[in-house]
Amino acid sequence: MTVAIGEPVRRVEARDKVTGGARYTEDVRAADTAYAALVGSAISAGRVRSIDARQAERAPGVLTVITHTNRPDFAAQPPTPYTAEGRMPLADDRIHYAGQYIAVVVAETQEQADHAATLVQADYQRTSPVPTLDAALPAAYIPRQNGLVRFPSEYRRGHAETALAASPVRLEQEYRTATLSHAPMEPSSTLAYWEGDRLTIYDSSQAVHTHRALVATAFGLPEDRVRMISSFVGGGFGNKSFAWPHVFIAPMAARVVRRPVRVTISRKQVFTGTGHMAATVQAVRLGADREGRLRALIHDSTNQTSFIDDRQEGAAGTTPYMYAIPDVYARMRVAKVSTGTGGAMRTPGDSAGAFALESALDELAYKIGMDPVELRRRNHADTDPVSGRPWSGKRLLACYEQAAERFGWDRRKAEPGSMRDGDDLVGYGMAGGQRMEHQSRARATVHLSDEGTAVIRSSTVEIGGGGLTTLSQVAAEGLGLPVGAVTFEHGDTDLPASSPTFGSLTSGSAGSAVRLAAQDALRAAIELAVGDRRSPLHGADPDDVVAHESGLRLRDRPDRAESYRELLRRNRVNSLRGDGDFQPAGETAGYAMATFGAHFTEVRINRHLPRVRVVRHVAAFSIGRVLNARTARNQAQGGIIMRLGAALMESQRPDPVSGRFISPALTDYHVPVNADIGEVDVLFVGEPDTNANPLGARGLGEISAVGICASVANAVYHATGRRVRSLPITPDKLL
């Protein structure tokens, strides 16, 4: 048996990426392409009284200027949230946020379009904006249109208020998370062209099949008239999970000018035009007994949303599932701010929610004088507290244990401020994390060729996480091929519909589809062999035949073997096709599914200049089977580093008057640089979890970014005795 799954195989597309061979959406060329520039609103609330586009229209190279007054109609508004905004671009004269597109300039070249865009004059009628979450809070309400619908906006078990009142130990605190930007390297780009009523659209999309359906609806087309292709995505982190307005603008403009149209949003528009993680204010109330057993939990979160949508940042969504607490109340509300609609950002809901809940648990641990790990152990949910079902492959206790040991948690002195090294205050902190595991239907085919190679065909999109590599490993192992013999056709709606590349769906869902397809191809090969008189496997029981070194053999008789190449050539079969169609069992599964993590952080804070340095971070994850030790480690480190940014520096601050982002640019929206990152050590405690799916793997991309902020804040408390409840933890908060 060739063992490919789990091996630290290098990324199959790495060479192409570092040599410039990889073709991203921006690299795609179409003859006669025109270029669009998007004009954003200068105000954050009001109406467009008029737009004077005459100067822009006369500028060199300009083909047209499209505004709400002359745009073609869309056939329909496709559904949210996968259509990011519940309002089609240029729908009317209303302005809901600064940067909202009010005009589209199409020209012969990008430079001409960009220049003409500066000549578009808008006359606005301003109304007074709601600039901040604080200003909007008094009017917060339960969303009428529930974000991702994965979690209800309200959850109740038992009587949390009563149980809280009766608890011997109580804690009530408010936590805040800042608005965060995805800031991927690649600004979103779309190239659209029409051939009659067929639309081809190259888009830096994390989910081509999902987004194609939306585009088809918007233009009133059957889905099979639309082809969407996303070759490689240069980082998404969720900002390419939803179809943002530019995705609809490109085909609309292409229709108007009757040419292919390219829209690449500007670096600034990455911040204003493709979503963000909305700021939250979260109240957490905990009741416990003196032995640290939790009796009641109330988690009440409010996030900012736009005037267009009620987009819930599900910060309290996972809370009811996390600990064995009899009485729980969770609520999520939204408050309307003059800002864009939030998107999905790694890790929707849970990154923000875990900061609040896992900070509160830390506070409780200090209050009752208990080790924070022990407190979590005592409240471990052995079964899912919401459904009562057993967990599928939950090894959270092993995460605590192994990460604590690797970290050296036993060296921690309990007293805050008690660990010092010269002028450095040293702090150890920890936190847990949980992400509910979602599944989605996913299809793939695997073609096994008479060259002894295989091709996977599946619309999954490579967004940088390593999916092409891990799925190639899955096919390789299933067919007994070297990974190098597997190639991949991906990111195209002409291929079998995979799961979207978001929501940590790739390993479990897309992976299972490839697994099933490889098994199906293997079955076909075995059938061919056992029925072929000239095969050494002729007449064998198919169940006794296994894949082995690019061919087949009898399990117990290594001498009865032959290669795929021989088998297929002899039978004049060019290729055998295997189909995989993974259908999640969903509610009937009998198991509750989630991924779990434990984080341990060491901070060092110079006592004079209290900047927080994370010198060491150790995390352990329970994600079932690890498909590739190298890409998994890389993925997890990336998630951790991303959230170290949120913990220490990232904040997309609103202007206190207008609500527009003060720093929608990388010059001031700082993400961590290499020099900020200490040692980040990652462990996986998992073993294959075949209750979850045929492959036994669960997601990693999202769980890797849950719990880090709390772990850092808890370490900061341990170092300094100061509890920072509002992210990011900047030095001024520690003065």
Add this chain to the structure above:
Amino acid sequence: MEFLRPQTWAEALAAKAELPGAVPIQGGTDVMVEINFDVRRPPALLDLTRVAELARWSAEPDGRLRVGAGVPYARVISELADRLPGLAQAARTVGSPQIRNRGTVGGNLGAASPAGDSHPPLLACGAVIEVESAARGVRAVPAEEFYLGVKRNALEPDELIKAFVTPVAGGPQYFSKVGTRNAMVIAVCSFCVALHPAERRAGTGIGSAAPVPLRALAAEEFLAAELDWAGTAPLAPALLTRFGELVGAAAAPIDDVRGTAAYRRHALSVLARRTLTWAWNDHRKAAERCA
């Protein structure tokens, strides 16, 4: 937008005189950012990269160094670190390798951002900025008179920055900077101290904590009065504390996206104490070696 490419300094001055609205561009690491952000749309760019003498440095007859406005940070680090240690330390903290290859001290002076990292060492060292116009010739402007306001300097519309002239370090110099992260960052605040043992005084420079980069004059006077130049004793904690206070008091910081005014004042005091400690320890070691 016109793009002017003078080949000589005289041509550059003539072009600037003729078209005072032309924006000089050296490394372009500020100019191109501003154009990209639409901060300004100048009628013309005046490219100075062809003017050879701007990229040279040399020793003056009086021993001071004259450094052309177009010498990039990378060369300040590799060629001048021994003679201008404070400036070289500051240069090492600028941006990234790419920015240090293109960005120049002249450009930092032209931009005159209160956060520019060259300014504290230039102030602490007592540098003089040489500016020139075709009509009136050369003017030597002491660094502390060069910065007039946020992103405003003493240049007349027809003038260009030619060089800065500064004494070679006669004692230890230290620059220190706090940022919101550890690289690729504009200073939240910065500080430089330069000891001038021969004159029995120390120079200081504060960055990013007032509308302009400035010297902490009261702190300098305090050091001149209190430091025992002949002695080799470590600095008294009370002296350090007072020095830190005086530096903090000299600043006039604001709250902005990078930090709060209170933090800036506090951090400046810390940087002042630290850099002075480092500098004094070096000075003591040197004094012990001589003794």
